[in-house]
Amino acid sequence: MAPTTIAPDIPLPRGHAAKRVSILEAATDVFCREGYAGANIDMIAAEAGVSRQTIYNHHGDKEKLFVAVVRALTERANAGIFATLATFPDHPADLEAELVDFAVRLNRNCICNSDGKYLRKLIEAEGRRYPELFDTWRENGPSKTWAALAARFARLAHGGYLDVDDPDVAARQFLALINADLHVSMVLGDQLGEERVREAARNAVRTFLRAYGKRKSI
Template structure:
């Protein structure tokens, strides 16, 4: 009896990898174009040219420009959150060298989550497009600043329960901490200047010192004031 010829197995693995590479290429190219032109100014043709794919390929993957924009924001937020939780793992868990440890944490958070390429990209898009297209930033609203503040509030709560800080409202303290470490950097980043290590260290330490004057233990506050007076 003749054996039946088995049909050739489809090379699905190669096809899936190719599709994945195309998706990544499209999202990265779209991020560049959206950041440069904004949502309204970006065109599918321009994104296709940047990604080196056809216009139809983009529509096959994302159907329309709005769907692609949301995918870009989700991808950037996913990367930003992975980086954020890596940084949060370095948050100090005792009051030993608290000023130095919080300063190092603030420097790392600012450098890797706020002033890096993804952080700048999201801020620029929200500032330029958020008011006109608020529904496009639902992912950012749910998983962006609010998530960071919630995580920080929990970490400050842990320090307070250990007696290292005196805080009544942890959510407020977290928002104030983020505002303080951003205060000196907003004008610099607004004009696209690159922050030096000295600027980052100086602004972060000033922010932490202000925060600890408000929420540090009384003994810590007194020692800080004495040190500041000695340096006058």
């Protein structure tokens, strides 16, 4: 069910590549607005300003186009997540403050941005009906994020900054906590200001450190 790929040694003409991207962007908007079942190629063609045949030429049928949309969103979301993970405070001078800053970046760059919102909306709307369409997301999204974050928390524990028995659990709980105060607002499409995101990050990190912060010897 994977989308058709083009051999990497065959460069796409600039206009061809731009049109392909335009179709993907239009398809993302339509699938998020109408759902997979409600969307059709005519809607996407009208949104992209191209013909039905152009869409078939570039992406094939609706199912293949939907897979391409999910795959593109997943790849962009993963790139943002791993770029942000590279800023994790491995040797913090102020653990709480630096984890709060990291949580703000993770929310802003990965979870609250447009790719994160689109991907979450598609998964929530279509995940149960078409689970196979999200195989790429499942394999390359949460699992890799959890593992990468767990490795970083394990390093903090090894360095004496945290008391963590199971880094995998700690990573999942950290991600859940930084979303806890924002989830409903994101589902409803509210605009989240900087202070709201930072307040959610502070609440999350303080709760996280109450569970995993290194206890001072008396």
